[in-house]
Amino acid sequence: MTPFALSFRPYLATLLCAFALLFTAASCSDKGKVEGANMLYGTNGKVWKTAKETDAAGDKVKQTDAQQQETLHIFSNNTYSMTGTGGATSGKFSFDQGAKTLTLTPDGSTSSNTFNVETLTDNKLTLVGTSGAKLMLEAE
Template identity: 40%
Template sequence: MKIYNLRNYFLLLSFTCLLFTVSCKKKDSIGNAGMLTGADSKVWKTEKETTATGEKDKLTKEEKQQEIQFFANGSFSMRSNTQNASGKWTYDAMARNLSLQFVGSDATENFQVLNLTNDELKLQAKDGSQMVLEAD
């Protein structure tokens, strides 16, 4: 009888540990457009990038200084030391899609939103490369 109770105890302990591990795992969050812009606007800076094959892509000094600002009115501004660009953005939380339409261009950049919280934005391009941005 003692072996049976001991086996149940270990089974229960294993299940509890598994449940704890699963519940503590960081889950990706797909927030709303308000998380992207804040009340009026929010500035995001690139924290890290990976290539389409999943390898870490080292950011240059210039890339670390680049920023994108999303405004609540649907416009955005990208700035770096060498160039500026602006346009309109749309975010579809259900489709997990962020689209950027640049002024003076017919091309639209589309990204899959992998994670959106108040502090972090993780995007994936069509080629599979990923970018993590942090709110400034």
């Protein structure tokens, strides 16, 4: 090899490593990525479990064992069911991809809860409440 090629080699390796890190960071960050409604329910239905929760200040909220067992099951017919320590709740949902909102209306209720959808991919769902608290869910 020529002296130039030998002196250029460490810079090329550094450049390639930097490019690889940038590509990896860009592809791993799903924040702000909101895909179609079918990501909520898959083919017929999908079960979501809590991965992490933060309060309005962004501080992590410690989950109890019971809270870690809570599930949100979203079905392709625009219905949902939630199971947890307080029992089960079911109802209807609507998803607005353009507005990035998910609205849950429990059966028999005239009120609903609307969440901003910060992330929606095949395996991640992040919901943001009106207070700014976040619930990060992972597909089961």
